[in-house]
Amino acid sequence: MAKEVKLLGQWVSPYVLRVQIALELKGVSYEYLEQQFGENKSELLLKSNPVYKKVPVLIHKDRPICESAIILQYIDEVWGAGGPAVLPSDPYERAIACFWVSYIDDKFGPSLVGLIRGKTDEENAAAAEQAILGLELLEEAYEKSSRGKRFFGGDDVGYLDIVLGSSLRWIEVIEIMRGIKLLDNAKFPLLMAWAERFRAAAVVKKLMPEAGKLMEYAKEVQARMNAAAAN
Amino acid sequence: MDPLSPPPPPPATAAAAAAGEGAGCCDLKLLGSWASSYTHRVQLALKLKGLEFEYAEEDLSNKSPALLQSNPVYQKVPVLLHSPRGAVTESLVILHYLDDAFPALRPLLPSDPFDRALARFWCHFADDKLGPAVGAVFASSGEAQKAAVAQVHENLKLIENELREGAFKGKRFFGGDGIGILDIVLGCGSYWLAVFEEVTEAKLVDPDAFPLFYAWLKDFEAQEEVKDTIPAIDRLLEYARGLRQMILSHTTTATAAAAAATTAAATSTNIAVDSST
Numbered sequence: 298m299a300k301e302v303k304l305l306g307q308w309v310s311p312y313v314l315r316v317q318i319a320l321e322l323k324g325v326s327y328e329y330l331e332q333q334f335g336e337n338k339s340e341l342l343l344k345s346n347p348v349y350k351k352v353p354v355l356i357h358k359d360r361p362i363c364e365s366a367i368i369l370q371y372i373d374e375v376w377g378a379g380g381p382a383v384l385p386s387d388p389y390e391r392a393i394a395c396f397w398v399s400y401i402d403d404k405f406g407p408s409l410v411g412l413i414r415g416k417t418d419e420e421n422a423a424a425a426e427q428a429i430l431g432l433e434l435l436e437e438a439y440e441k442s443s444r445g446k447r448f449f450g451g452d453d454v455g456y457l458d459i460v461l462g463s464s465l466r467w468i469e470v471i472e473i474m475r476g477i478k479l480l481d482n483a484k485f486p487l488l489m490a491w492a493e494r495f496r497a498a499a500v501v502k503k504l505m506p507e508a509g510k511l512m513e514y515a516k517e518v519q520a521r522m523n524a525a526a527a528n
Numbered sequence: 529m530d531p532l533s534p535p536p537p538p539p540a541t542a543a544a545a546a547a548g549e550g551a552g553c554c555d556l557k558l559l560g561s562w563a564s565s566y567t568h569r570v571q572l573a574l575k576l577k578g579l580e581f582e583y584a585e586e587d588l589s590n591k592s593p594a595l596l597q598s599n600p601v602y603q604k605v606p607v608l609l610h611s612p613r614g615a616v617t618e619s620l621v622i623l624h625y626l627d628d629a630f631p632a633l634r635p636l637l638p639s640d641p642f643d644r645a646l647a648r649f650w651c652h653f654a655d656d657k658l659g660p661a662v663g664a665v666f667a668s669s670g671e672a673q674k675a676a677v678a679q680v681h682e683n684l685k686l687i688e689n690e691l692r693e694g695a696f697k698g699k700r701f702f703g704g705d706g707i708g709i710l711d712i713v714l715g716c717g718s719y720w721l722a723v724f725e726e727v728t729e730a731k732l733v734d735p736d737a738f739p740l741f742y743a744w745l746k747d748f749e750a751q752e753e754v755k756d757t758i759p760a761i762d763r764l765l766e767y768a769r770g771l772r773q774m775i776l777s778h779t780t781t782a783t784a785a786a787a788a789a790t791t792a793a794a795t796s797t798n799i800a801v802d803s804s805t
Binding site: 364367368370374375388391392395 | 601610613614616617620621622624625628629641642644645648649652653686
């Protein structure tokens with residue numbers, strides 16, 4: 298039934314990675330369709346996500362679901378029996394996880410994008426500050442929600458683990474590109490240890506893009522941006 | 529009158545009968561602001577579920593220790609305190625929480641996973657695109673405002689389309705026969721459209737251009753629980769006029785206008801000076 302589920306994605310996107318991890322955790326077979334960047338968006342993408350025209354889009358029985366956080370919840374609800382729950386089952390813990398997911402998407406994620414795209418020293422400094430503030434808050438959140446367990450969600454990789462963990466490769470790339478330390482072992486010991494465990498999880502090892510390839514891509518993006526700025 | 533400080537709130541409305549799941553009056557407390565549409569979302573949801581709750585009006589120019597402690601990350605209303613577990617913040621998170629914590633009481637979300645995903649998507653769209661576009665109309669004037677109005681119309685067209693031939697075709701409310709989460713989210717911002725039309729003289733919801741959206745909005749506003757939640761229009765008008773005057777008085781030059789619009793759009797989206805979410 299592989300054709301019943303399709304994922305429109307881009308290999309560089311941490312948002313797409315989130316969905317791949319969740320599908321893998323639930324043992325769902327799917328057809329992956331790599332999408333083009335820039336102007337040449339496919340008919341299928343434009344038809345499936347006319348509002349935002351972005352990946353990821355999950356297509357299940359010909360119906361599209363958009364926005365990675367929403368897709369993760371959908372996967373958890375539809376394929377509940379396929380694997381451990383992605384979202385916490387306790388309503389309050391679920392609310393806390395959802396709060397942090399929303400924080401990551403509203404504040405932390407954009408600060409990483411800011412660090413990738415920043416043109417001036419001021420822009421980069423502001424983005425770095427926001428990113429580090431985010432890590433401080435998440436270090437504290439990890440301490441509170443995990444209660445000594447291996448992941449934010451407990452024994453298994455869960456919703457918040459997937460959402461934050463999907464950005465780890467990009468954080469590595471940004472640290473090299475910008476010559477800054479974001480995930481500092483001295484400042485964020487709990488997150489560092491969590492990150493190692495996350496990266497070591499079988500499903501993540503299988504799916505995370507290679508750091509070298511991502512670095513090459515980031516350099517290309519920067520070169521294109523610099524060329525555009527010079528014109 | 530200081531436009532940043534709202535007039536004294538109406539007497540705290542007593543909630544509906546106690547929930548079958550035994551939420552006593554002191555289990556649930558809502559920190560909110562009378563003019564905040566995000567606060568209204570939660571008040572409306574609590575009323576629809578028939579949950580008793582205590583309401584505490586926050587003075588957003590002088591935030592209470594309770595607010596600062598319970599929402600240290602954003603320091604905004606609404607905050608739902610559910611004893612003994614703790615605080616839930618962010619209005620969409622709160623609405624989901626209410627469904628999860630009180631599953632036997634009138635659900636806010638549909639039961640089918642795909643319908644849930646659709647409702648969530650359009651709630652996201654409302655906060656990500658429509659809300660900021662409406663805020664930008666309020667915070668700007670002249671050419672910048674014309675562009676902002678065009679943006680609002682683009683966004684309303686998308687919703688109108690879903691009502692006419694898309695996901696919500698033939699439905700009375702986005703939630704079906706009764707109000708659901710998307711009605712709450714869209715509805716609790718949409719009364720501002722009429723207010724802003726009056727205060728800024730921009731035409732936002734033309735019943736001829738958006739007949740289905742307009743009809744839905746009137747139907748939504750006529751619901752008892754909604755009438756009970758949304759403040760009287762003259763109070764909203766007074767509040768909006770004061771805020772608008774303050775915004776415009778900062779825009780003496782074109783560049784100052786652009787700067788003020790960016791700041792004000794962020795604040796006035798929440799219509800409580802960046803203090804609700």
